[in-house]
Amino acid sequence: MKKQLSADVYEMVLSAPLIARSRKAGQFLIVQSGALGERIPLTIADADESAGTVTIVFQAVGETTMRLSLKNAGDELDNVLGPLGNPTHIEKFGTVICVGGGIGSAPLFPIIQAMKKAGNRVFAVVGARTRELVVFEERIRRTADETIVVTDDGSYGSKALVTEPLKELCSQIPKPDMSVAIGPPIMMKFCVATAREFGVPIMVSLNTIMIDGTGMCGSCRVSVGGETKFVCVDGPEFDGHKVDFDNMIQRMWTFKDREDEARHKCRLELGV
Ligand code: FAD
Ligand code: FES
Ligand code: MG
Numbered sequence: 001m002k003k004q005l006s007a008d009v010y011e012m013v014l015s016a017p018l019i020a021r022s023r024k025a026g027q028f029l030i031v032q033s034g035a036l037g038e039r040i041p042l043t044i045a046d047a048d049e050s051a052g053t054v055t056i057v058f059q060a061v062g063e064t065t066m067r068l069s070l071k072n073a074g075d076e077l078d079n080v081l082g083p084l085g086n087p088t089h090i091e092k093f094g095t096v097i098c099v100g101g102g103i104g105s106a107p108l109f110p111i112i113q114a115m116k117k118a119g120n121r122v123f124a125v126v127g128a129r130t131r132e133l134v135v136f137e138e139r140i141r142r143t144a145d146e147t148i149v150v151t152d153d154g155s156y157g158s159k160a161l162v163t164e165p166l167k168e169l170c171s172q173i174p175k176p177d178m179s180v181a182i183g184p185p186i187m188m189k190f191c192v193a194t195a196r197e198f199g200v201p202i203m204v205s206l207n208t209i210m211i212d213g214t215g216m217c218g219s220c221r222v223s224v225g226g227e228t229k230f231v232c233v234d235g236p237e238f239d240g241h242k243v244d245f246d247n248m249i250q251r252m253w254t255f256k257d258r259e260d261e262a263r264h265k266c267r268l269e270l271g272v
Contacts, residue, residue, distance in 0.1 A: 017052030026088030043107035057106035101183020
């Protein structure tokens with residue numbers, strides 16, 4: 001199944017019975033489309049064990065995701081590897097704030113489900129640049145105790161960055177017991193700074209560049225608490241207060257020129 005959620009955001013349901021049976025919240029896939037295609041990590045946004053399917057939600061930001069978005073129901077992918085990464089640490093914390101930025105709200109959904117199932121009171125903050133980039137709102141609303149939607153441009157929900165409702169929720173007494181943020185690195189960096197102000201713990205799901213997904217290539221290296229970690233095998237979730245975001249953001253720019261060139265050529269070739 002393929003559904004276009006907005007101009008460049010797609011939801012796809014893949015047949016992958018073994019993965020559907022064993023996946024846990026927070027885990028991801030490495031997907032390869034085309035025998036020589038790039039391998040890219042995508043989080044498992046949902047799964048249906050009885051149907052043997054897993055759901056991915058992705059934004060067509062470059063060559064590989066643009067080509068993937070052209071796949072249709074019934075088409076095959078060359079490789080789907082997973083579930084990869086450590087599942088989210090779920091327990092009954094008490095009150096948990098879950099913050100999703102842009103496409104990050106989709107991978108946040110299984111975490112909200114698992115946090116609820118463990119008996120937590122869950123506040124969800126769903127943020128996006130603009131209305132059409134708000135994803136998974138309905139599913140999140142149905143699951144979380146309270147859901148706050150914000151957009152940068154005020155086209156939907158309140159006009160705010162996700163850090164504003166996060167700040168309000170963190171300043172409540174008693175303060176929340178745990179928070180989780182998934183989204184662009186710069187958003188997670190500011191969510192961590194907000195949580196730090198109030199002494200609230202925060203887990204972040206890092207989206208570094210990945211190739212093998214098994215700890216061999218080193219492309220997903222990050223510094224956490226002064227130690228080198230590999231996001232694919234040690235993460236993808238880490239204690240946000242310990243992550244060196246500046247180093248991570250700098251490393252994500254490594255292939256920018258080549259990515260821009262590939263995107264440009266791809267647009268010309270596909271006429272998109
Ligand atoms: P490009 O133009 O090649 O790259 C665009 C940007 O994407 C780059 O600047 C870089 O920051 C990042 N990127 C490029 N290559 C890779 C790579 N091999 N691995 C990781 N990042 C890369 N995106 C989603 O839309 N939905 C998701 O659910 C999702 N889950 C992710 C889970 C994990 C654990 C990680 C690490 C990343 C996730 N991403 C997700 C990001 C997604 O992998 C990238 O958007 C995708 O690889 C971009 O590929 P591209 O060729 O289309 O774009
Ligand atoms: Fe290669 Fe993590 S993706 S070490
Ligand atoms: Mg690419």
